[in-house]
Amino acid sequence: MVVALVVAVVGSIIVIVFALGDPVPRRREFDRLCAVNPGVELREWTHIILHHSATEAGGAATFDRYHRGLGWDRGLGYNFVIGNGTRTGDGEIEVGDRWRRQTRGAHCKAGDMNARAVGICFVGNFETDEGPSEAQLRAGADLVRYLAWRFAIPCGNILGHGEVTGARTQCPGRFFPIERMRAAAREAR
Numbered sequence: 001m002v003v004a005l006v007v008a009v010v011g012s013i014i015v016i017v018f019a020l021g022d023p024v025p026r027r028r029e030f031d032r033l034c035a036v037n038p039g040v041e042l043r044e045w046t047h048i049i050l051h052h053s054a055t056e057a058g059g060a061a062t063f064d065r066y067h068r069g070l071g072w073d074r075g076l077g078y079n080f081v082i083g084n085g086t087r088t089g090d091g092e093i094e095v096g097d098r099w100r101r102q103t104r105g106a107h108c109k110a111g112d113m114n115a116r117a118v119g120i121c122f123v124g125n126f127e128t129d130e131g132p133s134e135a136q137l138r139a140g141a142d143l144v145r146y147l148a149w150r151f152a153i154p155c156g157n158i159l160g161h162g163e164v165t166g167a168r169t170q171c172p173g174r175f176f177p178i179e180r181m182r183a184a185a186r187e188a189r
C-alpha cells in the first residue's frame with residue numbers, strides 16, 4: 001500500500017517535470033554555438049532585431065561580401081543568419097564575426113540599435129512571397145528563446161527592424177510572424 005503510494009507520487013512528479021519541460025531546450029547546443037572569441041567580454045544586449053535578407057538566396061558569406069562591397073570593413077552586419085536551404089541549410093544558424101568579437105553590428109542604425117541589439121537575419125523576402133520556412137522559424141524561435149534567457153531580454157524588446165522608431169523599412173516583411181518570436185522569448189522566463 002505504502003509502496004504503491006510512493007510509486008504513484010514519484011510517477012506524478014516525473015510526469016509534471018516532463019510536462020513543464022526545459023524553458024531553454026537547446027541551451028548546451030547554443031552555449032557552444034554562441035561562444036565568443038577567447039578573452040572577449042559579452043556586451044549588454046538589450047534588444048533583438050529581426051530582419052529578412054530581402055533576397056531569394058544567400059548565407060552569411062553572401063551578405064559578408066555584399067556588406068564589404070558597401071565599404072564596411074568588418075563585413076557582415078548581422079550577428080546571426082538563418083539559412084533557407086539555398087546557400088546554407090534550411091534552418092541552419094550561422095554566427096557572424098561581429099558576434100564572436102562582440103563588436104557593434106551594422107543592421108539597424110535607428111535607436112542606436114547597432115550598439116545594443118542582436119541582429120538576426122532570416123534569408124528570404126517575406127514582403128513579396130511568403131513567410132520563412134518552418135525550419136527557419138523553429139531555429140529562429142530557439143535562438144531568440146536562448147538569447148532572451150541568457151541576456152534577460154523582455155519579449156517587448158524583440159522587434160522587427162521596421163518596428164524600431166525611426167527605421168523606415170518594411171523589413172522583415174509583412175509575412176514574417178513576429179509574434180511567434182516574442183512568444184519564444186516569453187517561454188524563456
Ligand SMILES: [Zn+2]
Binds near residue numbers: 050051107161169172
Ligand atoms: Zn532589416
